[in-house]
Amino acid sequence: MISVREITKQDIEPLADYWYKATPEFLISMGVDISKMFEREKLVENLEKQITQKYDEKQAYCIIWLLDGEPVGHNNVNDIVFGERANMHLHMWKLGERKRGLGPEFIKLALPYFFENLKLKVLYCEPSAHNLAPNKALSKVGFEFVKEYMTVPSIICSEQLTKQWRMTREMYKSLKK
Numbered sequence: 001m002i003s004v005r006e007i008t009k010q011d012i013e014p015l016a017d018y019w020y021k022a023t024p025e026f027l028i029s030m031g032v033d034i035s036k037m038f039e040r041e042k043l044v045e046n047l048e049k050q051i052t053q054k055y056d057e058k059q060a061y062c063i064i065w066l067l068d069g070e071p072v073g074h075n076n077v078n079d080i081v082f083g084e085r086a087n088m089h090l091h092m093w094k095l096g097e098r099k100r101g102l103g104p105e106f107i108k109l110a111l112p113y114f115f116e117n118l119k120l121k122v123l124y125c126e127p128s129a130h131n132l133a134p135n136k137a138l139s140k141v142g143f144e145f146v147k148e149y150m151t152v153p154s155i156i157c158s159e160q161l162t163k164q165w166r167m168t169r170e171m172y173k174s175l176k177k
Contacts, residue, residue: 001067001068001069002065002066002067002102002105002106002109003066003069003109004063004064004065004066004106004109004110004113005063005064005066006051006061006062006063006064006113007047007050007051007062007063007064007074008051008064009048009051011047011062011064011071011074012044012047012048013044014071014093015043015047015062015064015074015093016040016043016044016047018091018093019037019040019043020040020043029131030128030131030157031128031153031157031158031160031162032156032157032158033156033157033158036155036156036157036158037156038156046060047062050062055082055117055118055119056082056083058080058082058118059078059080060076060077060078060080061076061077061078061080061086061113061114061117061118062074062075062076063075063076063110063113063114065092065102065106065110067094067102071093072092072093072094072102073090073091073092073093073094073106074091074093075088075089075090075091075106075107075110076088076089076091077089077114077118077123078154080118082118082119083118083119083120083121084120084121084122085120085121085122085123085124086114086118086120086123086124087123087124087125087126087153087154088114088123088124088125089125089153089154090103090107090125090127090134090137103133103134103137104137104140104141107137107138107141108141108175111123111141111167111172111175115169115172120169121168121169122166122167122168122169123166123167123172124146124164124165124166125138125143125164125165126151126153126162126163126164126165127153127162127163127165128153128160128161128162128163129148129160129161129162129163130161135163135165138165139165141167141175142167142171142174142175143165143166143167143171144165144166144167144168144171145163145164145165146164146165146166147163147164148161148162148163148164149161149162149164150162151164
Protein backbone atom coordinates (compact mmCIF):
# COMPACT_ATOMS: atom_id res chain seq x y z
CA MET A 1 0.00 0.00 0.00
CA ILE A 2 1.33 3.42 -0.91
CA SER A 3 0.61 6.70 0.83
CA VAL A 4 2.18 10.11 1.37
CA ARG A 5 2.34 12.66 4.17
CA GLU A 6 4.07 15.88 5.09
CA ILE A 7 7.58 15.54 6.45
CA THR A 8 7.93 15.04 10.20
CA LYS A 9 10.96 15.23 12.50
CA GLN A 10 11.36 11.44 12.26
CA ASP A 11 11.93 11.75 8.49
CA ILE A 12 14.80 14.22 8.69
CA GLU A 13 17.63 11.77 9.39
CA PRO A 14 16.64 9.22 6.70
CA LEU A 15 16.20 12.04 4.18
CA ALA A 16 19.62 13.46 5.09
CA ASP A 17 21.10 9.95 4.83
CA TYR A 18 19.75 9.69 1.28
CA TRP A 19 21.93 12.65 0.33
CA TYR A 20 24.94 12.24 2.57
CA LYS A 21 25.39 8.47 2.42
CA ALA A 22 24.95 8.33 -1.35
CA THR A 23 27.92 7.49 -3.51
CA PRO A 24 29.47 10.30 -5.53
CA GLU A 25 28.56 8.32 -8.67
CA PHE A 26 24.87 8.28 -7.72
CA LEU A 27 24.83 11.99 -6.92
CA ILE A 28 26.58 12.85 -10.17
CA SER A 29 24.12 10.62 -12.09
CA MET A 30 21.33 12.86 -10.72
CA GLY A 31 23.17 15.96 -11.90
CA VAL A 32 24.39 17.02 -8.47
CA ASP A 33 27.53 19.13 -8.33
CA ILE A 34 29.03 17.73 -5.14
CA SER A 35 30.99 20.92 -4.53
CA LYS A 36 27.66 22.81 -4.23
CA MET A 37 26.22 20.58 -1.52
CA PHE A 38 25.97 22.28 1.82
CA GLU A 39 26.77 20.64 5.14
CA ARG A 40 24.40 17.98 6.47
CA GLU A 41 23.67 20.16 9.51
CA LYS A 42 22.39 22.94 7.24
CA LEU A 43 20.03 20.53 5.48
CA VAL A 44 18.74 19.26 8.83
CA GLU A 45 18.26 22.84 10.05
CA ASN A 46 16.36 23.77 6.86
CA LEU A 47 14.09 20.72 7.15
CA GLU A 48 13.35 21.41 10.82
CA LYS A 49 12.47 25.00 9.95
CA GLN A 50 10.26 23.86 7.08
CA ILE A 51 8.17 21.71 9.44
CA THR A 52 7.25 24.67 11.63
CA GLN A 53 6.60 27.28 8.93
CA LYS A 54 3.19 28.33 7.73
CA TYR A 55 2.50 27.41 4.11
CA ASP A 56 2.83 30.99 2.88
CA GLU A 57 6.27 31.26 4.55
CA LYS A 58 7.78 28.06 3.16
CA GLN A 59 10.79 28.27 0.86
CA ALA A 60 10.66 24.48 0.44
CA TYR A 61 8.02 21.87 1.19
CA CYS A 62 8.61 18.12 1.43
CA ILE A 63 6.19 15.22 1.09
CA ILE A 64 7.34 11.77 2.24
CA TRP A 65 6.49 8.68 0.19
CA LEU A 66 5.44 5.60 2.18
CA LEU A 67 5.26 1.99 1.07
CA ASP A 68 3.45 -0.21 3.58
CA GLY A 69 3.93 2.54 6.15
CA GLU A 70 7.72 2.79 5.67
CA PRO A 71 9.37 5.89 4.14
CA VAL A 72 10.91 5.07 0.75
CA GLY A 73 11.33 8.49 -0.85
CA HIS A 74 10.09 12.03 -1.14
CA ASN A 75 9.17 14.77 -3.47
CA ASN A 76 9.63 18.36 -2.57
CA VAL A 77 9.12 21.75 -4.05
CA ASN A 78 11.33 24.79 -3.82
CA ASP A 79 11.53 28.16 -5.55
CA ILE A 80 8.02 28.63 -4.15
CA VAL A 81 6.06 31.74 -4.99
CA PHE A 82 3.03 31.20 -2.77
CA GLY A 83 -0.21 31.34 -4.75
CA GLU A 84 1.71 31.17 -8.02
CA ARG A 85 4.31 28.50 -8.78
CA ALA A 86 6.93 26.07 -7.48
CA ASN A 87 9.53 23.61 -8.81
CA MET A 88 9.19 19.93 -7.88
CA HIS A 89 11.92 17.33 -7.36
CA LEU A 90 11.47 13.54 -7.11
CA HIS A 91 13.61 11.14 -5.06
CA MET A 92 13.24 7.41 -4.42
CA TRP A 93 15.51 6.58 -1.47
CA LYS A 94 15.31 2.80 -1.63
CA LEU A 95 17.26 1.31 -4.52
CA GLY A 96 15.02 -1.78 -4.58
CA GLU A 97 11.92 0.36 -5.05
CA ARG A 98 13.24 2.26 -8.08
CA LYS A 99 11.91 1.40 -11.53
CA ARG A 100 8.89 -0.45 -10.11
CA GLY A 101 6.38 2.04 -11.50
CA LEU A 102 5.47 3.50 -8.10
CA GLY A 103 6.51 7.07 -8.95
CA PRO A 104 3.33 8.14 -10.75
CA GLU A 105 1.15 7.04 -7.84
CA PHE A 106 3.33 8.83 -5.29
CA ILE A 107 3.30 11.99 -7.43
CA LYS A 108 -0.50 11.90 -7.79
CA LEU A 109 -0.92 11.54 -4.04
CA ALA A 110 1.44 14.46 -3.37
CA LEU A 111 -0.14 16.91 -5.83
CA PRO A 112 -2.98 18.00 -3.50
CA TYR A 113 -0.44 19.01 -0.86
CA PHE A 114 1.32 21.30 -3.32
CA PHE A 115 -1.67 22.71 -5.18
CA GLU A 116 -4.00 23.09 -2.20
CA ASN A 117 -1.64 24.07 0.61
CA LEU A 118 0.56 26.36 -1.47
CA LYS A 119 -2.35 27.60 -3.63
CA LEU A 120 -0.29 26.99 -6.76
CA LYS A 121 -1.34 28.00 -10.24
CA VAL A 122 1.46 26.00 -11.87
CA LEU A 123 3.92 23.31 -10.81
CA TYR A 124 7.12 22.63 -12.76
CA CYS A 125 9.50 19.67 -12.70
CA GLU A 126 12.82 19.52 -14.56
CA PRO A 127 14.46 16.10 -14.35
CA SER A 128 17.56 15.25 -16.31
CA ALA A 129 16.69 14.51 -19.91
CA HIS A 130 18.73 11.31 -19.56
CA ASN A 131 16.84 10.04 -16.48
CA LEU A 132 14.00 8.10 -18.07
CA ALA A 133 12.08 7.11 -14.91
CA PRO A 134 10.96 10.57 -13.72
CA ASN A 135 10.24 11.74 -17.25
CA LYS A 136 8.03 8.70 -17.86
CA ALA A 137 6.33 9.16 -14.47
CA LEU A 138 5.52 12.82 -15.10
CA SER A 139 4.03 11.98 -18.49
CA LYS A 140 1.88 9.21 -16.95
CA VAL A 141 0.58 11.55 -14.25
CA GLY A 142 -0.55 14.10 -16.83
CA PHE A 143 2.18 16.72 -16.73
CA GLU A 144 2.64 18.58 -20.00
CA PHE A 145 6.05 18.46 -21.67
CA VAL A 146 7.22 22.04 -22.27
CA LYS A 147 10.78 21.88 -23.56
CA GLU A 148 14.19 20.28 -23.39
CA TYR A 149 16.99 22.68 -22.57
CA MET A 150 20.23 23.29 -20.70
CA THR A 151 19.74 24.67 -17.21
CA VAL A 152 20.77 24.35 -13.58
CA PRO A 153 17.62 22.74 -12.13
CA SER A 154 18.55 23.26 -8.47
CA ILE A 155 21.12 25.12 -6.40
CA ILE A 156 23.13 21.92 -5.85
CA CYS A 157 23.11 20.86 -9.50
CA SER A 158 25.48 21.37 -12.37
CA GLU A 159 24.26 22.66 -15.70
CA GLN A 160 22.56 19.84 -17.54
CA LEU A 161 20.12 18.94 -20.27
CA THR A 162 16.68 18.74 -18.66
CA LYS A 163 13.13 18.20 -19.73
CA GLN A 164 10.74 20.76 -18.34
CA TRP A 165 7.29 19.50 -17.40
CA ARG A 166 4.36 21.61 -16.23
CA MET A 167 1.04 21.05 -14.54
CA THR A 168 -1.41 23.90 -14.18
CA ARG A 169 -4.12 24.14 -11.54
CA GLU A 170 -6.70 23.41 -14.26
CA MET A 171 -4.83 20.24 -15.28
CA TYR A 172 -4.60 19.22 -11.63
CA LYS A 173 -8.32 19.76 -11.09
CA SER A 174 -9.14 17.62 -14.12
CA LEU A 175 -7.13 14.73 -12.57
CA LYS A 176 -9.39 14.78 -9.50
CA LYS A 177 -12.55 14.11 -11.54
